[in-house]
Amino acid sequence: MAQIIGAGIFIISGVGVKIAGPGIILSFILAGGACTLAALCYAELASMMPQAGSAYTYAYGIFGELAAWIIGWDLILEYGMGAATVASGWSFYLQDLLRAYGLSLPLWASGPPFTEPGRVINLPAALVVIGFAVLLIFRTRFNALIARGLVIVKLGVIAFILALGVFFVRPHNWLPLVPHGGGSIIQAASLVFFAYLGFDVVAIAAEESRRPDRDVPFGIIGSLTICSLIYLAVALVLVGMVSYTQINPDAPFSTVFRQVGLPWAADLVGLGAIIGITSVLYMLLLAQPRVLFAMARDGLLPPVVAALHPRYHTPHRMTLVCGAAVALVASLTPIEKLAFLCNIGTLFAFFLVCLGVLVLRFTHPALPRPFPCPYGKGVAGAGALVCLALLLSMPEGSWLRLVLWLLLGLAVYFLYAWRSGRLTVAEPE
Numbered sequence: 001m002a003q004i005i006g007a008g009i010f011i012i013s014g015v016g017v018k019i020a021g022p023g024i025i026l027s028f029i030l031a032g033g034a035c036t037l038a039a040l041c042y043a044e045l046a047s048m049m050p051q052a053g054s055a056y057t058y059a060y061g062i063f064g065e066l067a068a069w070i071i072g073w074d075l076i077l078e079y080g081m082g083a084a085t086v087a088s089g090w091s092f093y094l095q096d097l098l099r100a101y102g103l104s105l106p107l108w109a110s111g112p113p114f115t116e117p118g119r120v121i122n123l124p125a126a127l128v129v130i131g132f133a134v135l136l137i138f139r140t141r142f143n144a145l146i147a148r149g150l151v152i153v154k155l156g157v158i159a160f161i162l163a164l165g166v167f168f169v170r171p172h173n174w175l176p177l178v179p180h181g182g183g184s185i186i187q188a189a190s191l192v193f194f195a196y197l198g199f200d201v202v203a204i205a206a207e208e209s210r211r212p213d214r215d216v217p218f219g220i221i222g223s224l225t226i227c228s229l230i231y232l233a234v235a236l237v238l239v240g241m242v243s244y245t246q247i248n249p250d251a252p253f254s255t256v257f258r259q260v261g262l263p264w265a266a267d268l269v270g271l272g273a274i275i276g277i278t279s280v281l282y283m284l285l286l287a288q289p290r291v292l293f294a295m296a297r298d299g300l301l302p303p304v305v306a307a308l309h310p311r312y313h314t315p316h317r318m319t320l321v322c323g324a325a326v327a328l329v330a331s332l333t334p335i336e337k338l339a340f341l342c343n344i345g346t347l348f349a350f351f352l353v354c355l356g357v358l359v360l361r362f363t364h365p366a367l368p369r370p371f372p373c374p375y376g377k378g379v380a381g382a383g384a385l386v387c388l389a390l391l392l393s394m395p396e397g398s399w400l401r402l403v404l405w406l407l408l409g410l411a412v413y414f415l416y417a418w419r420s421g422r423l424t425v426a427e428p429e
Contacts, residue, residue: 014252037383133323157272
């Protein structure tokens with residue numbers, strides 16, 4: 001839950017309202033349904049292969065080395081762009097809160113270039129990423145304590161939003177439910193899918209749990225169920241308080257509370273958004289270097305990538321390298337481009353996980369499954385189709401960037417990885 005709840009509510013929901021209006025409620029339901037199908041598939045594979053790496057590890061066991069490399073390379077993109085998106089949103093909410101108290105950053109440090117004359121770099125986004133990358137070098141148990149504390153505060157703020165906002169909901173604001181047509185519901189669903197990104201991080205750190213065959217499936221399904229209910233309730237309140245045309249996509253909840261005459265509540269929500277987004281950023285930065293660690297352990301990347309800190313036993317080098325890369329991207333790229341690129345990578349990974357479960361049900365039906373996905377073939381097939389439909393609704397620019405990233409990954413694979421992977425090494429001379 002630390003990774004899921006936060007960015008979707010405080011950032012992406014506003015952009016989704018701009019696309020679908022009150023129909024954002026249906027978009028959240030559609031995206032949640034797709035994630036539920038994918039989550040059940042993740043849970044089955046996580047119980048069968050409780051190793052670090054998530055979808056990368058599953059693809060290695062099911063489809064082989066090349067497919068594993070592709071999905072691993074895709075996961076690097078997913079978590080990196082997700083972290084950059086969240087860092088950008090964190091920066092915006094921080095600056096909005098500071099302005100409410102008469103403080104502001106220099107224009108050159110307030111955002112990425114070409115978004116506003118005078119802007120050069122989103123300095124707060126870069127600094128928060130670097131700070132948490134350093135913190136993540138320490139033990140996972142220490143990380144969990146911090147994340148747990150952030151989640152407690154964040155859930156309290158969300159409860160405050162729901163408890164206070166419900167008194168200002170006007171049902172007529174929910175109509176017309178689909179002002180921009182049915183296609184807008186699907187397009188918004190492909191965007192707010194970002195809100196559900198995170199349950200797979202439970203599988204990323206599978207080796208670090210005490211009983212992965214039990215704890216990982218329970219963590220995946222339980223966190224997704226709770227978060228889906230929260231998202232639906234929050235979306236109903238958001239579009240019910242004011243007309244959807246009056247919601248600011250950059251800071252939706254601050255907007256609605258100010259418009260109903262509660263500026264103090266808007267400030268409190270802004271602070272809660274910063275806390276919520278912080279915990280999401282924390283977990284995304286945790287996930288990305290662990291995918292690289294899993295790939296290096298299989299010989300697909302140089303051994304230096306898999307090096308662990310002698311005291312804290314965390315992939316410290318890759319954590320710092322990934323943090324520096326994410327900080328650079330977050331500080332120089334507009335948030336909407338980051339979000340779409342993260343989403344298409346996420347949907348691609350979920351599609352392959354669902355497809356993997358379906359393939360295994362036919363090719364290895366007798367394999368032990370500590371957590372068998374209920375109605376396995378049907379759920380896996382439906383999950384693959386829904387994810388594919390959402391993929392096809394993404395903008396062409398997102399597809400172009402994904403293809404370029406995957407082509408770069410294939411170049412790296414054929415120049416290095418295929419010569420040193422564990423399948424190659426295992427071959428007899």
